[in-house]
Amino acid sequence: MHKLFHTLAIAVLAFALPLAASAQSNLNLDTGTAVSSGGDITFSATGIAPVGSAQLADLTTYVGAEFSVLASQGSIFEPLLAQEQYSTTPIPTAKLVSNEAIGVHTNGGNYAAILVTAASSSSITLQYITYNTSATKIQGATVTLGGQSGPGAPTVTAVTNNYSGINPSAPNYGIAPGALLDVWGSNMAAAGGLTGNPANALPATLGGSSVSVTVGGKTVPLAFYYASPTQLDVVLPSNTPVGTGTITVSYNGQPSNPFPITVVPSAFGFDYYYGYAVLGTLGGVRDATTYALITPTNSAKPGETVIFWGSGLGANIKDTDVSPPTNFDPVNGITALYLGSNTIPILYQGRSAYQGLDQINVTLPANAPTGCAVSVAAVSGTGSSALASNLITIPIEPNGGTCTDPLAVISATEATTLSGKTTVKFGGISVDESTSYSGTTPTTMDEAAAIFYSISGNSFTGYSSSTQASYGSCIVTQYTSLTATSQYTMNGLNAGSVSVQGPNGTWPLTTFPEVPGVYVAEPPPTGTFTIPASGGTYTFTGTGGTDVGAFTDGVSFINPLVWTNASSDGTVTRASGVTVDWTGGATGTYAQISGFAASSSFAFSTYFTCHAPVSAGTFTVPPPVLLELPAGIGSLSVSNYTTPTSITIPGLDFAYAEAYAGTSIDATYN
16 A cells, blocks of 8 residues: 555655744644644643644653654554544643653644654744644654744754755765855844845845854855845855854844854755656756756757756855856866766766856767656765765656656646646555565565545646656655655545455455545455465456545556565665666566665655666666665665556546555665
């Protein structure tokens, strides 16, 4: 079910920036908003109390690392939350200590998990995650509640590359001299969103705010593009020393907390567009001749020269980084640029016409991979000092125009039509088999599932299938306690009763009140659904409900590939990539290579997926993908999928069927 939901449902989610610390006393866990009244919980000197019809549960068994691990797995933790005993009884101050966990049944009917990270008589800092009714994480942030009054001294909470937004907890985090930065916090400048003019020298102060960085005993001022109370956009001068240091914001004469910053020779961040790609992976790429933006309806072509934009190539001391650049010598910070899983040469990497903005010019090779989501990633440095950029995708089509992709659930043209509808209804059916190894002991789970959801049509604006990597490419997602909030809400649909008939029987699919829209034929020991070794065809039948009409359609379970070098793939050197080999697999299917790794504290984790046609028999996950994973324990999987097949279900705007079989092993990422 996890795989089907990921493929079909997460393709219409997008994420916003983390919440900043707040001085409000209440928190709306359904929307992720700290407020002065209302919401779901309120904090005071006596403790935390529910608001409205919300209820609380004392989660005494989930603390620290256990909370972090379970909270990242919505399909596991949300049902556990639903089983807790909830009441309107407040949690007293004496219980609000670090690592105290609290469950909340919100006014919106969702379940949320809260972990206290710091508390005093006047304020409390919480990490929280809210799940919607499909057990999908819809909120997640760190927020401070308390009774502070009026604007105080400025506070810095994060510093990121303006383009990549890589979190400071990530293993590929770094800030390069000459880069354009986002400084996040509170009370950092006057309200109004004041801006500097890049056509002239950028100002050293804006909105009453100034910013400086100190590294190795040297303090340098930063120049402003933008200033607001919660966000500053500034350029770090090229004469900033490399090393660890601090960044400080001063507003109206009050200095902020010195916030740590790591300055490295090069840490490139690619520009990307939220408006054109699901989860914001579509690169801000333009044709080098016409400057036309590369989009799903204006794909790049093999042999075309394109420009990638971003920031963080490194220092060019011949420019001031305050006035517009006048020197365009190469800044060769990137040591390897990957298109899909292969490197390509760079024609130029260096400054553009604007302060803090770098460009990379490349000619796409004649044999470039094609599809709607061809991955692009860069590596700066080598060996133990190598840093990966954020990963972006671009559409590439042999003749340009609208991209096509055999792995896309819907085409870019279909997405354009759907984006004009107020509500879009969709669904899917799936049969799958997953085998996981703990040491040499395998555990196999068979499952049949159907899901039915609705979402707003504008969720599909510019949809490009960029959460489904094209053949030869990868997608990477990083998670922290500052996980961003979903902009969209999905609602489960009623399809009546659903059953599945296979070679060895017929099974009813079970529904759960807390996860409407999800139908599952449960495997042992809970249920009896099993798949014979020979596979077979599975026919799903729905009687129809209040939202979805009656239907009958099927999917064939594939004769899966065999992962032949699994025994040697359990130890991965991230800077070298990892190669997986396989044999077999049905003609026309594809291999999905995926992996997960978490830091020792489980505070940071990364998940990647890559795709290759099954006929290739091998795939190498490139170093920049693995360098986005923290060194630590995790897993590596190889799955064999059928390509998505469009099916017709009355009442739905689109639906598809698929089948897959996968094998997962424990892995250590070094």
